[in-house]
Amino acid sequence: MKKYLVIYHDLLSGIQTQKYQSGELLPSNQQLVMRYHVSRETVRKSMQLLADEGYIQTIRGKGSLVLSTKRFSFPVSSIKSYKEIVKENGMDSKNKVIKIQDHVLVPENLLFGSDQIYAQLIVRERIVNGIPTILDYDYVNEDIVKDIPVEEAENSLFHYFEHNLGLTIDYAIKHLTIENPEYEDCNQLEISSSVPMVVVRSETHLTDSRILSYTESRHRADKFSSVEFARRHH
Amino acid sequence: MKKYLVIYHDLLSGIQTQKYQSGELLPSNQQLVMRYHVSRETVRKSMQLLADEGYIQTIRGKGSLVLSTKRFSFPVSSIKSYKEIVKENGMDSKNKVIKIQDHVLVPENLLFGSDQIYAQLIVRERIVNGIPTILDYDYVNEDIVKDIPVEEAENSLFHYFEHNLGLTIDYAIKHLTIENPEYEDCNQLEISSSVPMVVVRSETHLTDSRILSYTESRHRADKFSSVEFARRHH
């Protein structure tokens, strides 16, 4: 693995296990240079990543301050699989595949101007702490992935793409709106039509910019919560 | 200004003015090294910023691809003043100060566990395309900023903090939830109580990690739209 990622992951797990507690300083760049036998630029690359993601705040002349750890959230501005979110937040969650359908045209309202393609549709329900909370519609580009096994969809599509197929997911564009529930929402999630839905529509891309999938994620608004970290560039 | 930011801003404005169109490649690292008389690492830092923010996709062996430009949005995962958003999106918008009040305790539900502080409260209404859309409650830390002039609040608080007071805003943590409207929401925004509200509560920090302000931003959900770019780190 790349050196700067090794250091990044070491420090991150140190923060997550509270070896480095919030309010404390991380080891200085120079200390890490000696510990890992790398150049300072490499150490700084790791720090940059941690700072971008809101884990630390570097202060010139002082050191790198560990910020207070994040609270539970559905992340809008990072790419994580549902499995990863559940794991990070220690949630009790189940994943139910409702439907898998081959060779479906991706609906117009998910395309945002891109070309229309055929995809494999996977509909899933996320049950968080016993409550059906999210309905997910994944349209996976059939030029890239074919015949997704049900048990993989039940587990994690991202994990299947990355580990079994060797694909590298790189970036996504997400649109978030609030909408009235459809019949399907009320029916599947067992809610009244007065509960609004948070709808996140996204395009997921590979490193070569090809579109891997379109996703529509429909959340009960009353169970929706998102925490975002943002940094200002001057 | 820092060299890498000069290059970053040059390239960004080139993308925004369509001098570099989406689907095309930016000038190569080497070309930029010669054009700006800087080292390659400096050029790469600029590219890194553009890639992080979703403007380009770098492809090894090929170059830096310009991605399709973003559509209108209220950004959740970046720190921008309302003024900046309006400008970027060419919106017609008015800003009305409703109330300014000194020495107010910041409400518990905005603190997320931080210590309680006294602040100057500024309540504002954002009128987008003639429709009252957003209610903003800003609680500005009175240890840092005192006596904000009404005309500055009418214009842009961020601009006042950064340009008049020389403060450097650095990062923010934002919590997004969907809630039922309060009486004040319906009254000020002239909406029925059946329109849900998108509520964004945030802490804004300075470079030294001190909290500059707490903000509660209440949006009519039917007028809310957010586009986010997310990159996966491997």
Added chain:
DNA sequence: TGAAAAAACTTGTCTAGTTTTAGTTTGGTA
């Protein structure tokens, strides 16, 4: 002419330094 090899570019990672900027500590002086 066609295929393979080589050259020329591209970005990615890393090194080992220098100079600048900004806090912290400390020690002397009024």
Added chain:
DNA sequence: TACCAAACTAAAACTAGACAAGTTTTTTCA
């Protein structure tokens, strides 16, 4: 004791290279 300046520490920005790993173009030769 209060305060200022100097010394110290640590990160920020930058430089000038090296080599790797891809892509594209050109050349070579069978």
